[in-house]
Amino acid sequence: MGTLSIVATPIGNLEDITLRALRTLKEADAIFCEDTRVTSKLLARYEITGKTLVRADEASEEKAAQRAIEMLEEGKRVAYVSDAGTPGISDPGVRLVARVRSAGWRIEAIPGASALTAALSIAGVDATEFVFLGFLPHKKGRQTALKGIVAEKRTVVLYESPHRILKLLEELETLGDRTIVIARELTKMHEEVLSGTAYELRMRLDTAGTARGEFVVIIQSI
Numbered sequence: 001m002g003t004l005s006i007v008a009t010p011i012g013n014l015e016d017i018t019l020r021a022l023r024t025l026k027e028a029d030a031i032f033c034e035d036t037r038v039t040s041k042l043l044a045r046y047e048i049t050g051k052t053l054v055r056a057d058e059a060s061e062e063k064a065a066q067r068a069i070e071m072l073e074e075g076k077r078v079a080y081v082s083d084a085g086t087p088g089i090s091d092p093g094v095r096l097v098a099r100v101r102s103a104g105w106r107i108e109a110i111p112g113a114s115a116l117t118a119a120l121s122i123a124g125v126d127a128t129e130f131v132f133l134g135f136l137p138h139k140k141g142r143q144t145a146l147k148g149i150v151a152e153k154r155t156v157v158l159y160e161s162p163h164r165i166l167k168l169l170e171e172l173e174t175l176g177d178r179t180i181v182i183a184r185e186l187t188k189m190h191e192e193v194l195s196g197t198a199y200e201l202r203m204r205l206d207t208a209g210t211a212r213g214e215f216v217v218i219i220q221s222i
C-alpha cells in the first residue's frame with residue numbers, strides 16, 4: 001500500500017538529515033515541497049536526481065493533496081518536505097496530511113530537525129512542560145496572545161523572524177524580570193543563545209546594530 005512520507009529536513013546545517021530521510025527521498029517518485037528551489041538545493045547536496053518536484057505551499061496545498069492522492073493511486077512513492085525543519089510545525093503540511101489520510105492512505109513520519117526542539121535542547125530551561133505558540137498573530141489576536149503569555153506559568157516557546165524580533169521583545173517587556181532565552185541561527189555558523197530580561201535582550205540586539213537570523217524565543221516558567 002502506498003505511503004506518504006513526511007520528511008524533516010535541516011534547519012540550517014545541511015548535515016542535519018537522517019539516513020532514513022535521505023533513503024526516503026532517494027526512493028520517492030515524487031517529492032512535494034513548500035518551495036521547489038529550496039528543496040532542489042538539498043537534493044543537489046545529496047546527489048538525489050530525477051525526482052518530480054511538486055509545489056505544495058500554503059496556497060497550493062489543497063490542490064497538491066489531490067495530486068498526491070492520484071500519485072498514490074498510481075502506486076507511486078510520495079514524500080513531503082517543507083523548506084526547513086519538521087513539516088506542520090508552523091509550516092505547511094497539515095492539510096496535505098489530513099486530506100491524504102482521509103482518503104485512506106497511510107502517512108509515515110520521518111522525524112528529524114526542528115528549531116523548536118533544537119532551541120529547547122540548549123536553552124538550559126526546564127522544558128518538562130512547555131507551551132508552543134509558534135508565530136504570534138501579527139494583528140488581530142496579538143494583544144490577547146501577549147496577555148496569555150503574561151498569565152502563563154509554564155515555559156512558553158515562540159518563533160520570530162529577524163525583522164520582528166525587536167518589536168516582540170519590546171512587547172514582552174511587560175514580563176518584567178522574567179528570564180527569556182533567545183536562540184538564533186541554530187546549526188549555522190553564527191549560532192547564538194542569549195538570555196536576559198526582554199529589555200536586556202532588546203538592548204543587546206539593538207546595539208549590535210542588527211537582528212540577523214531566525215529566532216526561537218523561550219520564556220522561562222515561573
Ligand code: SAM
Binds near residue numbers: 186214
Ligand atoms: N517547521 C520548522 C521547524 O520545525 O523548525 C519551522 C518553520 S517556521 C516557518 C520558521 C521559523 O522557525 C523561523 O522564523 C524561526 O523562528 C524558526 N527557525 C527556523 N530555523 C531556525 C534556525 N536555524 N535558528 C533559529 N530559529 C529557526
